[in-house]
Amino acid sequence: MVELPAHDLDLIFRALSDSTRRAMVARLAEGERSVGDLALPFAMSLAGASKHVKVLEEAGLVRRSVRGRTHICRLEAQRLAEADEWLRRYERFWTKSLDTLEALLKAEDAANARKGEQP
Amino acid sequence: MVELPAHDLDLIFRALSDSTRRAMVARLAEGERSVGDLALPFAMSLAGASKHVKVLEEAGLVRRSVRGRTHICRLEAQRLAEADEWLRRYERFWTKSLDTLEALLKAEDAANARKGEQP
DNA sequence: CTGTCATTTAACCATTCGGTTGACAATAGG
DNA sequence: CCTATTGTCAACCGAATGGTTAAATGACAG
Numbered sequence: 001m002v003e004l005p006a007h008d009l010d011l012i013f014r015a016l017s018d019s020t021r022r023a024m025v026a027r028l029a030e031g032e033r034s035v036g037d038l039a040l041p042f043a044m045s046l047a048g049a050s051k052h053v054k055v056l057e058e059a060g061l062v063r064r065s066v067r068g069r070t071h072i073c074r075l076e077a078q079r080l081a082e083a084d085e086w087l088r089r090y091e092r093f094w095t096k097s098l099d100t101l102e103a104l105l106k107a108e109d110a111a112n113a114r115k116g117e118q119p
Numbered sequence: 120m121v122e123l124p125a126h127d128l129d130l131i132f133r134a135l136s137d138s139t140r141r142a143m144v145a146r147l148a149e150g151e152r153s154v155g156d157l158a159l160p161f162a163m164s165l166a167g168a169s170k171h172v173k174v175l176e177e178a179g180l181v182r183r184s185v186r187g188r189t190h191i192c193r194l195e196a197q198r199l200a201e202a203d204e205w206l207r208r209y210e211r212f213w214t215k216s217l218d219t220l221e222a223l224l225k226a227e228d229a230a231n232a233r234k235g236e237q238p
Numbered sequence: 239c240t241g242t243c244a245t246t247t248a249a250c251c252a253t254t255c256g257g258t259t260g261a262c263a264a265t266a267g268g
Numbered sequence: 269c270c271t272a273t274t275g276t277c278a279a280c281c282g283a284a285t286g287g288t289t290a291a292a293t294g295a296c297a298g
Contacts, residue, residue: 006138013136019125029209035275048257050275069265069274077212087203090148093196155244167287169245188244188295
């Protein structure tokens with residue numbers, strides 16, 4: 001459980017705050033992709049897409065290996081885990097509300113059951 | 120399991136990409152805080168901090184209730200859950216590497232055990 | 239009514255962002 | 269060698285970001 005520099009989380013969350021980049025991450029989850037492949041789905045110049053890839057790379061979310069003239073990208077999932085680690089610190093706050101709701105429903109059921117037993 | 124608009128995730132991740140705002144979230148996890156309280160830890164004008172709170176609010180991460188002249192903020196954890204939901208789509212990619220490591224270790228153990236059985 | 243406390247708004251500034259185009263570099267395939 | 273293909277780099281643009289200060293709003297206290 002390493003404590004990461006705040007700056008890293010800045011970069012990771014920033015990288016994920018753009019839907020184009022999130023889509024690229026989704027694509028990379030299916031397997032390695034060249035920059036050109038990643039650019040393909042978007043109505044955007046290759047240079048534009050290339051910039052997005054760079055942002056992902058600088059956030060550590062993507063690793064690139066140059067093979068000939070094509071740059072092959074692959075997802076660096078550990079980095080996603082680090083963002084997730086930060087978020088899960090607060091997990092109890094969103095599960096708690098569900099638990100509370102559950103408790104309320106149970107209490108209601110119990111009340112109904114009592115009514116049913118003594119009409 | 121609601122599919123959220125991409126735009127919402129944009130706002131949530133963007134809001135979390137700043138360490139000041141993440142610190143505010145952390146603070147709000149301890150309980151409700153006024154804008155002034157939230158601003159206190161930072162070497163920043165109140166107006167500046169107020170802007171950060173607004174960013175959190177617009178991302179839906181914070182709900183504000185005005186009580187007299189003080190604005191009381193509280194964490195809207197469901198919103199964090201939505202970011203987490205996106206990330207967990209890729210959970211298997213970062214747990215997989217751990218599993219693989221585990222498998223390797225187990226295989227090694229098995230090999231050692233075999234050696235031990237037939238010396 | 240007056241002042242003061244909590245906060246927002248407005249205007250401004252430098253920097254970053256997301257995007258473009260055009261030039262460049264390197265590799266692949268005739 | 270020549271020419272595509274793959275991708276980056278540099279310069280530029282408008283919009284957004286993170287910050288400031290100064291003024292405005294709104295509620296409470298005397």
